[in-house]
Amino acid sequence: MRLAWLYLRRLPLAEACARFVAGIKRFAAAQGKPERYHETITWAYLLLINERDARAARAQTWDEFADANADLLDWENSVLKSYYRAETLSSDVARKVFLLPDKIGERAG
Secondary structure (H helix, E strand, C coil): CHHHHHHHHHCCHHHHHHHHHHHHHHHHHHCCCHHHCCHHHHHHHHHHHHHHHHHCCCCCCHHHHHHHCHHHHCCCCCHHHHCCCHHHHCCHHHHHCCCCCCCHHHCCC
16 A cells, blocks of 8 residues: 555556556466456556545545544455445456546445
């Protein structure tokens, strides 16, 4: 998360996302597990980090950002559960391409 936040702070959104995604894919491949890369999860978190950072009243340090957005760092109760159905995130297509959230009408908090 911190690395994604740093990319997004220092580069325009499209460039930050492209570089971050390329880096994550290289890392997964170097570990011998390229299938572990998940396009929807990666892009969803990048976009959420970007939005949250933009909505902050002022520029924040990483620690301030992390404290204000603890839900982004909670892997057990992933914030993505509010946006995506479990079967969507576990699908092969979600691994390969970014899917738009499919629980928008169901989000209640």
